[in-house]
Amino acid sequence: MKQIQGTPYNIEDDVVGRISFGKRNIFGRSNDILVCKDADSSSFGYLATITETVAFKGKGKPYCIVEDIADFHEGDVVVINAKGEIIFVYEINSNHNALMATERCNHRCIMCPQPPVLQEKDKTPFNLRLISLFDKKTQEIGITGGEPTLIGDKLFTLVNHIKKELPKTAISILSNGVKFAEKEYAMKLAMCKHPDLQIDIPLFSDIAEEHNRIVGAKTFYKTVQGLYNLALFHQRIGLRVVIHRRTYKRLPQLADFIYHNFPFVAQVAFMQMETIGLAKENFDELWMDPYDYNIELREAVLLLADRGMKPYIYNAQLCVLPEDIRCYAQQSISDWKSIYISECDGCMLKGQCAGFFESNRQAHSSHIKKIEHISSDISC
Numbered sequence: 001m002k003q004i005q006g007t008p009y010n011i012e013d014d015v016v017g018r019i020s021f022g023k024r025n026i027f028g029r030s031n032d033i034l035v036c037k038d039a040d041s042s043s044f045g046y047l048a049t050i051t052e053t054v055a056f057k058g059k060g061k062p063y064c065i066v067e068d069i070a071d072f073h074e075g076d077v078v079v080i081n082a083k084g085e086i087i088f089v090y091e092i093n094s095n096h097n098a099l100m101a102t103e104r105c106n107h108r109c110i111m112c113p114q115p116p117v118l119q120e121k122d123k124t125p126f127n128l129r130l131i132s133l134f135d136k137k138t139q140e141i142g143i144t145g146g147e148p149t150l151i152g153d154k155l156f157t158l159v160n161h162i163k164k165e166l167p168k169t170a171i172s173i174l175s176n177g178v179k180f181a182e183k184e185y186a187m188k189l190a191m192c193k194h195p196d197l198q199i200d201i202p203l204f205s206d207i208a209e210e211h212n213r214i215v216g217a218k219t220f221y222k223t224v225q226g227l228y229n230l231a232l233f234h235q236r237i238g239l240r241v242v243i244h245r246r247t248y249k250r251l252p253q254l255a256d257f258i259y260h261n262f263p264f265v266a267q268v269a270f271m272q273m274e275t276i277g278l279a280k281e282n283f284d285e286l287w288m289d290p291y292d293y294n295i296e297l298r299e300a301v302l303l304l305a306d307r308g309m310k311p312y313i314y315n316a317q318l319c320v321l322p323e324d325i326r327c328y329a330q331q332s333i334s335d336w337k338s339i340y341i342s343e344c345d346g347c348m349l350k351g352q353c354a355g356f357f358e359s360n361r362q363a364h365s366s367h368i369k370k371i372e373h374i375s376s377d378i379s380c
């Protein structure tokens with residue numbers, strides 16, 4: 001999440017609120033944090049104030065001085081803590097907003113970008129409050145973790161609250177699918193009757209033992225059962241495959257396995273690895289130049305596409321991909337994480353390319369080269 005540092009005054013407990021530049025009338029301010037340049041701005045009725053004016057007088061109320069208020073937008077939702085850290089938990093201009101249901105997980109994936117914690121405070125009350133602060137026009141909200149199903153039925157509380165507060169917003173749940181091996185749990189998700197919900201589930205190999213080695217648990221067949229149960233209740237499912245040294249060789253076989261066993265999935269995303277968390281710790285074991293798995297990736301993507309399924313490629317750089325599969329690439333990297341490097345200057349595909357994870361600034365393909373001519377249409 002984007003985060004900036006300010007200097008806090010009168011802040012003891014976290015302040016959670018929606019950013020406002022003072023447009024609301026006095027009765028609609030109780031959930032808002034005022035952002036202003038002017039030292040004399042009236043902060044009456046607001047939860048707190050963020051300003052770049054050192055002379056600002058808080059009159060005993062919470063406020064935070066930052067270097068530049070240009071980082072804020074009307075409708076963002078932030079948490080200001082006692083250390084003056086301002087954490088953007090929702091960005092109005094982003095298409096990648098998500099709720100962290102829990103940081104706990106029942107898997108220990110060798111490339112997990114966010115290693116799980118063992119214990120934590122229940123995040124559901126906080127998440128319910130966030131949902132109420134999000135803009136009503138939000139296109140999509142992710143529910144992620146950790147493993148979101150570890151919060152049990154509270155997951156459905158979140159789904160139902162989003163449905164009520166943000167009726168036009170799609171939901172994307174990222175889960176390892178294990179809990180859905182319980183038919184009743186899959187049924188409860190279906191009973192939420194959300195009109196636009198997709199559940200994305202990682203599958204790393206067509207061989208159970210290999211998948212289990214990657215996720216650090218013997219759960220392959222539970223995930224498979226979870227997929228069948230979700231399909232039984234007509235839930236929209238996406239599959240995710242993270243590509244690294246341990247998964248790339250059997251991508252075509254995995255694609256074939258998916259085609260034969262899970263023809264009902266709405267999409268299959270092949271994802272370049274983000275090198276943070278455990279992926280950074282296990283870098284030598286996992287990292288390979290994405291250029292070096294192009295043959296397997298191309299075969300897997302075209303195998304699915306030729307058979308009428310919907311493959312996608314996430315987090316990839318267009319110049320590294322073979323031309324005939326570039327059209328499957330998505331701009332999948334969250335805005336706050338995505339960067340371009342100097343080699344991208346002047347590239348004709350910059351606007352369409354996902355770019356790089358900030359964390360992959362050093363670890364990227366050695367085949368990055370700006371594209372100066374487009375020889376063919378990159379749409380599928």
Ligand code: SF4
Pocket residue numbers: 317318319320340341343344345347348349350353354355368369370371
């Ligand atoms: S040069 Fe940069 S912007 Fe262009 S395709 Fe490659 S990675 Fe993307």
